[in-house]
Amino acid sequence: MNKIIIVGAGFAGLQTAKGLITSSFDVTIIDKNNYHLFQPLLYQVATAGLSPADIAVPIRNIFRSQQNPKVILDELIGINPQLNQITTKNNTYFYDFLVIATGSEPSYFGHDQWKNFSPGLKNIKDATSIRAKILKAFEKAERIKNKNGLDKLMKFVLIGGGPTGVEMAGAIAELSKKVLTKEFTTIDTKTAKIILLEAGPNILPTASHSLSIFAKKTLEKLGVEVKCNTTVQNISEGLVETNTETIEAETIIWCAGVKATPVKSWINVKTDETGRVLVNEDLSISDYSNIFVIGDASYVKNKNGRPLPGLAPVAKQEGNFVAEVIKKNIHNGKPREKFNYKNRGYLATIGRSNAIVDLGWFTLKGRIGWIFWSIIHIYFLISFRNRLMVFINWVWSYLTFGKGARLITDDK
Numbered sequence: 001m002n003k004i005i006i007v008g009a010g011f012a013g014l015q016t017a018k019g020l021i022t023s024s025f026d027v028t029i030i031d032k033n034n035y036h037l038f039q040p041l042l043y044q045v046a047t048a049g050l051s052p053a054d055i056a057v058p059i060r061n062i063f064r065s066q067q068n069p070k071v072i073l074d075e076l077i078g079i080n081p082q083l084n085q086i087t088t089k090n091n092t093y094f095y096d097f098l099v100i101a102t103g104s105e106p107s108y109f110g111h112d113q114w115k116n117f118s119p120g121l122k123n124i125k126d127a128t129s130i131r132a133k134i135l136k137a138f139e140k141a142e143r144i145k146n147k148n149g150l151d152k153l154m155k156f157v158l159i160g161g162g163p164t165g166v167e168m169a170g171a172i173a174e175l176s177k178k179v180l181t182k183e184f185t186t187i188d189t190k191t192a193k194i195i196l197l198e199a200g201p202n203i204l205p206t207a208s209h210s211l212s213i214f215a216k217k218t219l220e221k222l223g224v225e226v227k228c229n230t231t232v233q234n235i236s237e238g239l240v241e242t243n244t245e246t247i248e249a250e251t252i253i254w255c256a257g258v259k260a261t262p263v264k265s266w267i268n269v270k271t272d273e274t275g276r277v278l279v280n281e282d283l284s285i286s287d288y289s290n291i292f293v294i295g296d297a298s299y300v301k302n303k304n305g306r307p308l309p310g311l312a313p314v315a316k317q318e319g320n321f322v323a324e325v326i327k328k329n330i331h332n333g334k335p336r337e338k339f340n341y342k343n344r345g346y347l348a349t350i351g352r353s354n355a356i357v358d359l360g361w362f363t364l365k366g367r368i369g370w371i372f373w374s375i376i377h378i379y380f381l382i383s384f385r386n387r388l389m390v391f392i393n394w395v396w397s398y399l400t401f402g403k404g405a406r407l408i409t410d411d412k
Contacts (some may be wrong), residue, residue: 001024001025001026001096002025002028002096003025003096003097003296004020004026004096004097005027005028005030005093005095005097005098005099005176006027006028006030006099006101007076007099007100007101007102008030008031008070008100008103008295009029009031009036009059009101009296010039010296011039011138011312011315011316011319012028012101012103012294012295012315012318012319013029013031013294013295013314013320014062014098015317015318015319015320015323015406016101016320017063017069018113018319018323019319019407020323020326020327021063021069022067025068026068026070027068028072028073028093028095029070029071030073030088031059031068031201032073032075033073033123034058034060034071034073035057035058035059035086035143036056036057036059036062036108036378037055037123038055038382038386039122040063040115040380041054041055041381041390042055042121042122042123042126043171044171045124045127045128045131045405046126046128046130046131046134046168047131047134047168047172048131048173048175048271049136050405051406052128053221053389054287054386054389054390055381056124057385058381059071059131061384062304072091074088074090074091075088076100076102077266078266078267079266079267079291081287081374083098084098084290086098089172089249091124091171092384095290097291098289098290099275099292099294100263100291100292100293100294100297101264101293101294101295101315101319102260102261102262102263102295102309103122103260103295103296103307104260104261104296104310105122105258105260105261105372106120106153106257106258106259107257107258108120108233109256109257110255114234115236115256115262116234116238117235117236117238117239117255118138118159118171118240118252118253119133120253120255121255122258126215129410130253131410132408132409133251134172135157135408135410137153138154138176138187138189138192139408140156140250142184142185142186142187143186144287146231150187152248152250154187154191154193154250155195155248155249155250155251155255155400156172156195156249156250156251156381157195157197157240157247157251157253158193158195158196158197158253158255159232159235159240159251159252160197160198160254160256160257161196161202161226161228162204162206162255162256162348163199163201164255165196165202165203165256166196166203166215166254166350167348168255169185169194169222169224169226170219170222170352171198171351172192173192173194173219173222173224173351174222176189176192176194176221177189177190177192177222178352188222189386190238190400193225194223194224194246195224195227195249196219196224196226196227197230197232197240198227198228198229198230199229199230199256200229201229202228203346204346204356206309206346207348207356208358211356211363211365211410214356214365214366215350216228217355218351219350219351222351223411225320227242227244230243231243232256233304235397238243238261240252245301258274259274259276260275260276260296260338261296262275263275263297264277267285267291269285269286269363270286270291271296271299272299272399273288276297276299276307277293277297277298277299279294279296279299279300280320281336281339282336282337282339283298283300283318283321283322284324292322292325294309294315294318294322295310295314295315295318296315296317296367303340312342313345317341317342318341321339324339326382329340345358346358346374347369347376348373349370349373353367354367354370355372356369357367357371357372376391378390
């Protein structure tokens, strides 16, 4: 029986496994976490809109009705392609086909020391830590008497004007100006200052220009100060130095970029500057047609020669494609097809009831865009329970301006 190992249970890895469920192959998923995380809604955990359990589900639960695949909680540390063998922290495994779908992590563009002062958002631990940092800033402000100290505590800086930065900025603005206003007696949470820094001329640079302008104006209506053409020179404790000014802020959040997980440390492959593996047209790596790299860990170009973004639709399509390649290659040995991505559009939410949707052939914005965004995100959540809980939480939050997950669980 052919052995297929999938490393990583994100969108790409999970979709590959689903495509192989009904096959006769021996499929194994290996992940360092025991859950699949719906990352597009991670910012809502970080801003107290949802609880971690609302956007995560145990991997074993997803496949509880199938014999395939086996699920192993472990972490990859090495690959020997000559022996068709991988090494994890606890074991070694042999494979006929290997799928690497290990995702990405925050990139500080060569300034890794910045992560000590400006956390990124890629996992549940990051989200709960950022949530605690945001909520603690208001708690500290409630008891402080020094005005300069108060101004610093009530200032929130987000670095990076992509979807994560825009969504985080809108959510923090909503939290401070709508949700917390009646819960503090000493401070006025409405005076909180949210600043979004973007190095380029526009936020949401991959969206159409008109939608980017709409997003900026919507954020500004929420009270967010959007600063484009602003590059970060240095970040230290409570301080952001840019090309135009120095900003003092208690809370600094990094939303500016990601890099691939270190696949190159496991196997000798060519990568781009962010660590993404340069793959063949069938998503396999050079010299080893039985090893595939997909999702955020791979560098794949679209029809226009531009790299595909690290989005869930891209990862899912790549997972489906690789599952089909494996099945066809085993059964008939015919030449492999080329992966072609079908663009499913671009979505980002801005605060409580605004979003932009760019599907190429038509666009939506405002409240109707938010409804469309909500339906899409609920639909793609893994389990019925998650869909139901998120829907209930969103309806309750919308009707009451409530955010019920305001728990500080970080003891730092």
